[in-house]
Amino acid sequence: MAAENCLCKLLDRGSVESHRLFRARKTVFEMLRDRGYSVSDNDLSMTLPHFRELYGEEPDTSQLTITTAMDRDPSQRIMVLFCAVDAAKLAHMREYIKQILNEKVHDAIIVYRNSMTPQARIAIKEMPSPYSVELFQMSDLLVNITEHVLKPKHDILTPEEKDELLKKYSVTDNQLPRMLQTDAISRYYGLKPGQIVKITYSDEPIESFMTYRCVN
Structure with a gap:
């Protein structure tokens, strides 16, 4: 009986959808922090029970939108939108594009659930400059890949550090x-x-060693 009680405590009795959204949103906050954006400790440390208390078992994804700015330059803002439908279509992307343009946020991330039509992808790719939108499938954000025990440490060189290295x-x-x-x-x-x-x-x-790679 004691063993059964211990196992019950490990079981997640909430909805799969809320669990997936919680995990994906947590990774997004960590990703934004690692890119240099301002993220609160409360957002980074939020637990699954607290997330469900705030957003319920079937969260309204419009309430999960994130908007923040760079620590070093508050004028550089980013918006993260979560797409609620299983298959994101052109009409859905047009709504998100409208929201991004209205907010005048030049950088954005759209997290979609399962799939996206070619027309929807084209609409995002054709966003006018200086707008830039990244697409992430939710399953790619359920785990923070940088925290894997076998992943080496990655540091992004500043322009000054890059020039010094090449020289x-x-x-x-x-x-x-x-x-x-x-x-x-x-x-x-x-x-x-x-x-x-x-x-x-x-x-x-x-033995510990370093190497450098240039993004192409």
Whole structure:
């Protein structure tokens, strides 16, 4: 009986949908923090029970919208929208685009549930400059990939650090190993072509060492 009671405590008796949205939103907050955006400790430490207390077992995704700004430059704002439908279509994206334009937020992230039509993707890709919208499937955000025990440490070089590195080794960024912009780490940090990432490996079986990759 004691063992059964212990197992019951480990079971999540709430809805799967609220659990998935909680996990995805938590990862988004961590991702924004790691990109240099302002994120409160309360948002980072929110528990699943508290999330369900605030938003219920079947959350209204319009209430989950996040808007924040860069710590170093409050004029650089970002908006995160969660798409409620299983298959995001052009009409849904038009509503989100309208919301982004009305808020005059140049950077945005849309988290969609399962799938998105080609027409919807094209509408996002054709957003006018200077607007930029990133797309993440919810399943890609259920776990923070940077916290995996086997993942090496990634540090994004500033423009000054990049210039110093290239000068030190007398190389151009084209001569460095590549990291695709579509790589999971690149997407997590929102990296742009030309940015350089310092990767530090410190696993016990091998001696700690560093390498650099340029986003392509």
